[in-house]
Amino acid sequence: MRLTYREHRLIAAVVIISLVWLSYVFGLKPAIERVETLNRVIPENERKLQDIRIKSERYLALAAALEDVRNNNAQNQPDFEPVAFLESHCINYGIAKKVITLKQEVLPVDSQYSEIVAEIQLENITLKQLVEFLLKIGSTNQPLSIKSLYIKKAYADSNLIGVVLQVSSFKLNT
Secondary structure, eight states: OOOOHHHHHHHHHHHHHHHHHHHIIIIIHHHHHHHHHHHHHHHHHHHHHHHHHHHHHHHHHHHHHHHHHHHHHHHSOTTOOHHHHHHHHHHHTTOGGGEEEEEEEEEEOSSSEEEEEEEEEEEEEOHHHHHHHHHHHHHSSSOOEEEEEEEEEOSSOTTOEEEEEEEEEEEEOO
């Protein structure tokens, strides 16, 4: 079979067009789509990386703070009891007769630490006595925190108040 010059050119053009089309479909188009996908995904992943960096810095700060707490707790008196502390301060401030209840609860936090919550209920004290009592709790060298404070006005005298106070401390389990 003999092809004319025109037919040769037509076949060559079809082959070239087919090769160009195939190289576009199987080579260039997927590469362009991949580049577009990467241009969209890279900023998202950069934001995720920034979030991870921020969380990592926060974790390291919290880990350092936890280590400080552990070091401070190791330096504290191992036999410190919040109930005894509150009781002695009630006696020192002359409000021991105003104590209605004084109780303690030990709550396990994890395998190393327990939280000791001391609850004291006082009736018919003045606001000044309460403030002095709270300042003394805050100025101790023991790691105490006021977990809750409930104040109500006394029915008999409007200058007196009733207080329910929860003081919390952590103790190393032995």
